[in-house]
Amino acid sequence: MYVADVMSKRVRTIDSNAPLREAARMMTRWKIGSLVIVKGSKPVGIITEGDVSKAVGRGLDPSKTPVNFLHKKLMTIGPKERIEDASRVMASAGVKKLPVMEAGRLVGIVTQTDIVETSFGLVTSLKEMVSARYRPPDFESQM
Numbered sequence: 001m002y003v004a005d006v007m008s009k010r011v012r013t014i015d016s017n018a019p020l021r022e023a024a025r026m027m028t029r030w031k032i033g034s035l036v037i038v039k040g041s042k043p044v045g046i047i048t049e050g051d052v053s054k055a056v057g058r059g060l061d062p063s064k065t066p067v068n069f070l071h072k073k074l075m076t077i078g079p080k081e082r083i084e085d086a087s088r089v090m091a092s093a094g095v096k097k098l099p100v101m102e103a104g105r106l107v108g109i110v111t112q113t114d115i116v117e118t119s120f121g122l123v124t125s126l127k128e129m130v131s132a133r134y135r136p137p138d139f140e141s142q143m
Helices: 020-030 049-057 084-094 112-134
Strands: 013-015 034-040 040-047 099-102 105-111
Touching: 013 105, 020 034, 020 049, 034 105, 040 049, 040 099, 084 099, 084 112, 105 112
Parallel strands: 013 034
Antiparallel strands: 034 040, 099 105
16 A cells, blocks of 8 residues: 555645744634644745644744754655655654655645554455455364
8 A cells, every 4th residue: 555545635825934823723723733834835844733732831932933944854755665664764763643745745734643544454354354255164063
């Protein structure tokens, strides 16, 4: 299974100079946990609910602090990569979300939740297939 099969194609973005308060409002309005930070149309980072909470907890003013205060390297993945590869990238980078890039364009986002939900669905389907094919031996007819 590939990233393109499980990613969300609707990605919400925020300008890199926007204040944290605007990011919090947008995430609340759209009931999402993160926004991809863009400079022009180029993704340069991700801001999460946790990042906003940490910033406020450190005493940063959410009205004056831009969303690009984090300075973390942005990890991305391509839509034709396998979900196992996306999981490895997330684990090694310590992130839960990866913007999906194709030909220099942001085309989606894949999250740990997307991968877990898909994996659970696959395991459930396999279990049902095995159960449908497996018939326990009829011991009573052998006695």
